Amino acid sequence: MSAPAGPSMISLEQLTKSYPGQVEAAVQSLDLEVPEGEIVVLVGPSGCGKTTTMKMINRIIEPTSGVIRLQGEDVTHSPADQLRRRMGYVIQQIGLFPHLTIEDNVAVVPRLLKWSGDRTRARVDELLDLVGMDPSVYRSRYPKELSGGQRQRIGVARALAADPPVMLMDEPFGAVDPIAREKLQNEFLRLQEELRKTIVFVTHDIDEAIKMGDRIAVLREHSVVAQYDTPERILSDPADAFVAEFIGAGASLKRLGLARVRDYPYADWPVAAISDGPQAALAALDRSDETSLLLLDDQRRPLRWVQRQDLQAAGASLDRAGMAVRAMVEPTATLAGALDAMVSSRTGGVVVVDGRGGFLGTVDMGVIMKAAEDMRAAAQDSARSGGPLMRAASGT
């Protein structure tokens, strides 16, 4: 993720907005490069100018001064309507047209661009499929006949309609409940894997920023960039007290949410196959420093945790000894997920299994502590060596 930034899709240069009748500028001399194909999240406290900044990109709000470039081209004064047809636009309130069917809502920009009827119709169906809504069911419904989450999906589909290279999204998942939001976020990230749009995403929720962003711009008052960096580096190495405070407590925990189990060496817990018998198991336990051992079945699937006294008391049989394994994760799980499984099963470790349930290794507190340390060190290193995305000069 901290790969060098690609060519800029959007460049903001000394962008400033002063609302009439206000002494201080809402956005003050902002410089920002948005690399092609990435999600850049603007995050910051309420009223810091995130929305104003985003709306200047498609000139819903006209900047007072400064330059906006789209793929290098100065679009600060180009015709706004044409410019906007090249940018998808999703707002928290969605703003679906209540008197138009879902099909007509999604078809607005294709029709503005004078696509043929057949092409538009095919595109609408494709998009409804893409956002997981059956076209035959929803095509001719009206917005009021949809749930909040469904409307939000249509909002996204509508913005994607003419396949614009850029998407502007202002708190797009802000109006739905946390469960639906989580789902929409995951769906959107999956979509983005394929679509590779350049996205400017506004939120005031740092957790959403960390989850959605390839890069995060933490803004303070007047849209001054406090730090512009990858989520990892913002978490590991906040530029100043403002950023640190904005991340809030639990930066390490949040970082664990970015790391995958498969990327770290597993812990070295003793294992034994149940068919080898108690003596072999006891021997394996003796060879290690641990106090318990993991029993596997014939297909090497985890069965139970057993301790020394279980093995000694059980006599000849291992069939019932020990405690069933409850915490299991797959290698794609995050370390935060592993920790959660560990805590909620009240055991000292989680078992990592492959797709068929076969034993791969275990993750325990030691692994997680070490991973957290490594991540902090790595992020600090890369911050010190400086990437293409230096921290914004502080004190601007």
Add this chain to the structure above:
Amino acid sequence: MTAGTLTADSGRPVDPVDPDDPLSRQTAKAGGGARPWFQLLGLPVVLALSLVACLVYVQTAPLDSIEARLLDPGGLLSATLRHLQLVGVSTVVVVALAVPLGILATRPAARRIVPFVVGLGNVAQGVPSLGVLVLFAVLYGIGFWPVIVALVLYAFLPILRNTIVGLQQVDPFVVESARGMGMSSGAVLRRIELPLAVPVILAGVRTAAVINVGTATIATLTNAGGLGDVIYQGITLNRTSAIVVGSVLAGVLALLIDYLGGLLEQALRPQGL
């Protein structure tokens, strides 16, 4: 006017059944599908019966010679048509003036003049219609057009106000997302704002037309005809029968216009609202 409440439960077709709303399901079931035509026909039947009653009275009651002249069926018919003409022409003129003004007043550049414009409309309506009419009669002489001017002034406010309110109540985020998708401001007005404002604007037109039916009775004062002739002569000549028949005809006309306006509102209301 009770006209509003009358159409409120007679002119509205059954809403599509909302499965989540037990009330709507109940009413739909109670109506058993018979509700639309039953409700739609209710008012016209009552109005037709009133007309027939008038006609029968005029034909059969012992009338003196003055009454016979005032209540001549041919004369009544032409007075009614004349009345309808006054209302129709004035309503068309006032719509043609007040709706564009309302649209202009809600454009961003002109938003600040809204209170001023509405204030003018208020003044126009606050002035007694009779006074306006007399003023215009003095200025421009008697006849058809002074009455139209008076009626237009009088009906201006409801339509202007409803146009402004109708456009203002359109969700600003709907407008913003339309602009954000690259629709020109003209296209947003035509395809988003006006369709969404139609129900409110039409309600204003309907109110204005109904008000005009009543107000148009003063046309008789400038010799412009209409049902006012029948009523005012009934008053001056002390013939209650003429007053009653003239008033009933005007009332029927008002209710009929309100009813038709209701149907029009239903027909033009965009789906999905």
